[in-house]
Amino acid sequence: MADPLRPLLAWDRANTPPVVLFEPGRYLVSDAEIARTVLASTTEPFEARAATLGAVADWIPGSEKSRPVNAAIARELDTVLRSLPQERITEELRVAMDGEAWPSAVSDLYLRLFGDRLLPDLSPSARKALHRALSLSNRRDRDRSATVAFRRRIAHSRAEAALHRWASARDGDTGFQKAVHDAVGSMDDVALVLHGLIGALCRATAMVLAWCVLLDSGWRVGMPAGATLTRGEPGDPVENRVREALRLWPTAWLMSRKVTTPIDVGGVALSPGERLFLCSFLLHRDPQVWNDADEYLPKRWENPPQGYKSVYLPYGFGAAACVGSRFVNQATAKILECWDELPARKIELLKENPVMGPILAPPEFRFAGSQV
Structure with missing residues (x-):
């Protein structure tokens, strides 16, 4: 749908089946038990593709081939995060506040913070690519024109070529790059994996920080473009704010799995080639689990509701779950701590609605020039 937000907010769980046909061969799943069962499969009866490594041919999440790469990536991200000084984060936050609109500015912030450490000695031209x-x-999230799509494809091809040159010159001599090189063999695939990792780190992860900043400032659905918000006094622990932002506006709001074997799911007979779309947005707003499910309430995580783990899936579930989930939470919390120390500035909404595309992006906003 062009605008799925309104129907999802008005979703009637009591009178809607757990598996709903919304296009020929495509079904929406809003039941937690079914979602977890489907997400746990990687080959049959449902095929999974890991987001970061999905471009590599014959890559099966959770396989003996993929496990060492995932472990190496997780270790490298932890090392990079621990090595990052608070002063550097604060400096880059100031730059991001005076730069382009958020959340795009946050993607650049993450690239500056982590790019040098993950990709040492990367050339200026590669960094530019x-x-x-x-x-x-980021622009493609909001502009679906053929022109932007074409320019995006060219930009991604140039970025992959730049990473190919970087990886070839280093010959898999460090950390996770060596694990990737040993697993996939082809330098073309190494470049694809590196590009996928940087894209996930600097886009999807950055959205979580932007959502936290916006929600902490009192944003709610329906606020018009041009509205001005003021950041409230930090009160709740940063970890709870991150978890609540991911509950209310999960970046991975819709996860897809292809049917590979005839199977019945939720009373619906499925055929190979059809697709299930598992909606964490609906799972995270189940009123049977969450009180005031549509409200941003970080305090709920001081005593989370019984059974929440079965419906709280911000990173998916099973072998194909996000390899950087721990990093996302810890990095966002660390950056939020620095954010809380900065002088408050007013926020101007540039758009009214979030963008529910491949990732769930907040409405664009920017910071006023003067402090509050």
Whole structure:
């Protein structure tokens, strides 16, 4: 749908089946038990593709081939996060506040913070190519024109070529790059994996920070473009704010799995080639689990509701779940701590609605020039 937000907010769980046909061969799943069962499969009866490594041919999440790569990526991200000084984060936050609109500015913030450490000695031209690819991906979220799509494809091809040159020159000599090189063999696939990792780190992860900043400032659905918000006094622990932002506006709001074997799911007979779309947005707003399910209430995580783990799936579930989930939570919390120390500035909404595309992006906003 062009605008799925309104129907999803008005979803009637009591009178809607758990598996609903919304296009020929495509079904929406809003039941937690079914979602977890489907997400746990990687080959049959449902095929999974890991987001970061999905471009690599014959890559099966959770396989003996993929496990060492995932472990190496997780270790590298933890190392990078621990090595990042608070002063550097604060400096980059100031730059982001005076730069382009958020959340795009946050993607650049993450690229500056983590790019040098994950991709040491990357050339200025390669860094520029990555920035261009990120910028056009962020623009593509809101502009579905053929022109932007074409420019985005070119930018991504140039970014992958730049990473190919970087990886070839280093010959898999460090950390996770060596694990990737040993697993996939082809330098073309190494470049694809590196590009996928940087894209996930600097886009999807950055959205979580932007959502936290916006929600902490009192944003609610329906606020018009041009409205001005003021950041409230930090009160709740940063970890609870991150978890609540991911509950209310999960970046991975819709996860897809292809049917590979005839099977009945939720009373619906499915055939190979059809697709199930598992909606964490609906799972995270189940009123049977969450009180005031549509409200941003970080305090709920001081005593989370019984059974929440079965419906709280911000990173998916099973072998194909996000390899960087721990990093996302910890990095966002660390950056929010620095954010809380900065002088408050007013926020101006540039758009009214979130964008529910491949990722769930907040409405664009920017910071006023003067402090509150």
